[in-house]
Amino acid sequence: xxxxxxxxxxxxxxxxxxxxxxxxxxxxxxxxxxxxxxxxxxxxxxxxxxxxxxxxxxxxxxxxxxxxxxxxxxxxxxxxxxxxxxxxxxxxxxxxxxxxxxxxxxxxxxxxxxxx
Amino acid sequence: xxxxxxxxxxxxxxxxxxxxxxxxxxxxxxxxxxxxxxxxxxxxxxxxxxxxxxxxxxxxxxxxxxxxxxxxxxxxxxxxxxxxxxxxxxxxxxxxxxxxxxxxxxxxxxxxxxxxxx
Numbered sequence: 001x002x003x004x005x006x007x008x009x010x011x012x013x014x015x016x017x018x019x020x021x022x023x024x025x026x027x028x029x030x031x032x033x034x035x036x037x038x039x040x041x042x043x044x045x046x047x048x049x050x051x052x053x054x055x056x057x058x059x060x061x062x063x064x065x066x067x068x069x070x071x072x073x074x075x076x077x078x079x080x081x082x083x084x085x086x087x088x089x090x091x092x093x094x095x096x097x098x099x100x101x102x103x104x105x106x107x108x109x110x111x112x113x114x115x116x
Numbered sequence: 117x118x119x120x121x122x123x124x125x126x127x128x129x130x131x132x133x134x135x136x137x138x139x140x141x142x143x144x145x146x147x148x149x150x151x152x153x154x155x156x157x158x159x160x161x162x163x164x165x166x167x168x169x170x171x172x173x174x175x176x177x178x179x180x181x182x183x184x185x186x187x188x189x190x191x192x193x194x195x196x197x198x199x200x201x202x203x204x205x206x207x208x209x210x211x212x213x214x215x216x217x218x219x220x221x222x223x224x225x226x227x228x229x230x231x232x233x234x
Contacts, residue, residue: 004159031220043205043224056221091160095220103209103220107152107160 002026004108006092012114013082021077021111025094032075033095033105034059034067038088046090049075082115089113118143120206122225129196129232137191137228139180139206147208149173149182149189150222154203163191163204196232203227 005024013019025032034046045059049069060066064083069075079086089112093105123138141147151163151173164173169184178193189206206225 033221035222035224042226043207043222045221045223048220059221093160104162104165105220105222109159 004092004094004106006090006108006111008111009109010112010114012116014116015084016081018078018080019082019113021079021090021113023075023077023092023094023108025073025075025092026106027073029094029096029106030072031095031097031103031105032069033093034075034077035091035093036088037091037110041088043091046077079113082113084115087113087115118147118208118210118223120208120223120225122204122206122228125227126229126231129230131198131232131234132195133232135191135193135196135200135230137204137206137230139189139191139225141187141189141206141208143187143208143210145210147210149180150207150209151178151180151189151191152205152207152224154205154227156202160205196230198232198234201230201232203229 007022031050033048035043037043047054047057047067051072052069064080067077089110091110092108095103095105097103120141148167150165152160153163154160164175166173166182169182172181180189180191205227207222209222
């Protein structure tokens, strides 16, 4: 079976533009997570979904960041009016269940975002 | 809040050397502990896990023991190989009670770059 896929793999944009990052989780995985990996901040949690709802959005750094998930599958992370500090690798992960004593998260390869 | 602290890197070793990467944590609830590895050009992969105190996680010759008394989860390997060169992340996710469920989100350490030379 296919793993978690993300697109695009690389995105270069100009400051102030909007970008959309896509994540395709492993089929059947009900939980989906977004993380950000940057030099200054390491790996940070952004948001997770259980089905189409997002019980925890606490990691989104500002209101320029939003995410949605449709059909319990594909998720899109949108960054509006991008800033240079948004440059990072955005990672998506999925897991079979959310509420579990242990739920292995499977990570995608990431989208490297560069804001000029 | 919850946090994970890893030893500063990078770490450079010769093949067959002994490896230790220190990891300590603070957690508000009952943490499950993980080591993830990121090989060059690849995504994050779970290396090993431990879900309660005194559990030992192991995989591919790596081991880590969940030490509640010292809030630590140090990664060890007796004899490293060139193929072990990667970035290693210690992480936790927290349950609200001992028998309870996980919030799911992972809190990561800063990562430790390991380079093994032949």
